[in-house]
Amino acid sequence: MHLDEDDLVTVFRGSLSEALSVQAALGALGFRAHIPAQNTKVIDPFITGANIFEVDLQVPASRAEEAMAAIEEVRVGRPEDGRAPGDEEYGDEESEAEETAGGHEGTRLEPLERIDRRLRWSGVLFLFLGPLVLVSPVTAALGLVGYGLFAIAYTSAVLRADQRPRGWRVTVACLLVPASVCAGALIVWIALLSGVWGP
Numbered sequence: 584m585h586l587d588e589d590d591l592v593t594v595f596r597g598s599l600s601e602a603l604s605v606q607a608a609l610g611a612l613g614f615r616a617h618i619p620a621q622n623t624k625v626i627d628p629f630i631t632g633a634n635i636f637e638v639d640l641q642v643p644a645s646r647a648e649e650a651m652a653a654i655e656e657v658r659v660g661r662p663e664d665g666r667a668p669g670d671e672e673y674g675d676e677e678s679e680a681e682e683t684a685g686g687h688e689g690t691r692l693e694p695l696e697r698i699d700r701r702l703r704w705s706g707v708l709f710l711f712l713g714p715l716v717l718v719s720p721v722t723a724a725l726g727l728v729g730y731g732l733f734a735i736a737y738t739s740a741v742l743r744a745d746q747r748p749r750g751w752r753v754t755v756a757c758l759l760v761p762a763s764v765c766a767g768a769l770i771v772w773i774a775l776l777s778g779v780w781g782p
Contacts, residue, residue: 591617591641594650598700599624602640608657609642610671617641636704695740696748702737705730706757709764716765721774728763734758 595605599621606616618624618638620631643652709730716723718752734755741751749753 590643590645591619591712592644592647593639593641595654596637597697598636599638601777602638602769605640605654605657609640609650609653612653614642614653614708616758618763628634636701651772695744695751699748700742702733702754703757706754706761707734709761713764714763716768720769720776723765723768723772727762727769730762730765732760733760 594616595602597605602618609616618640621638623631624635624638679732689777701780706712709726716726738755741747741755
């Protein structure tokens, strides 16, 4: 049966690898899930729009609520009765601690981890676009302000969170290195324009 795109509802948004994992989990539970433009995202991700790092996972509208509940179950790692496999062996106290930790991580860390991934990619993109800060003092100033503000905002959000995402220091480094390069380039530009260096 062919699925008409008008009948599909987005139930998950994330990286292609995450969406494929969720699609497989939903398929195992009997859901027909679809990733629009899946092959296009792999071959030429920019043709589908500006957000190249995320894809949508869609299911028929009639089963959207069931699918979202199933995704939440898979994320938390619990069946509907709330008991994890092996709870009988380890006792209820450990089970409750794991459930609290699992639910907390799934709700609080997810937004930070999404931002984390995007900020790391921006640091990688600076490797290719970094030489532009040598073209103009304006690009150096914009790079310093942009990367500096992102570093401050992200670090403060991480420090306020109850749990910190894995590798958050790497993300901060991915922001501070470009900010430092932009600051150095701006100092050179100011020196050149003020006549300290040069003829």
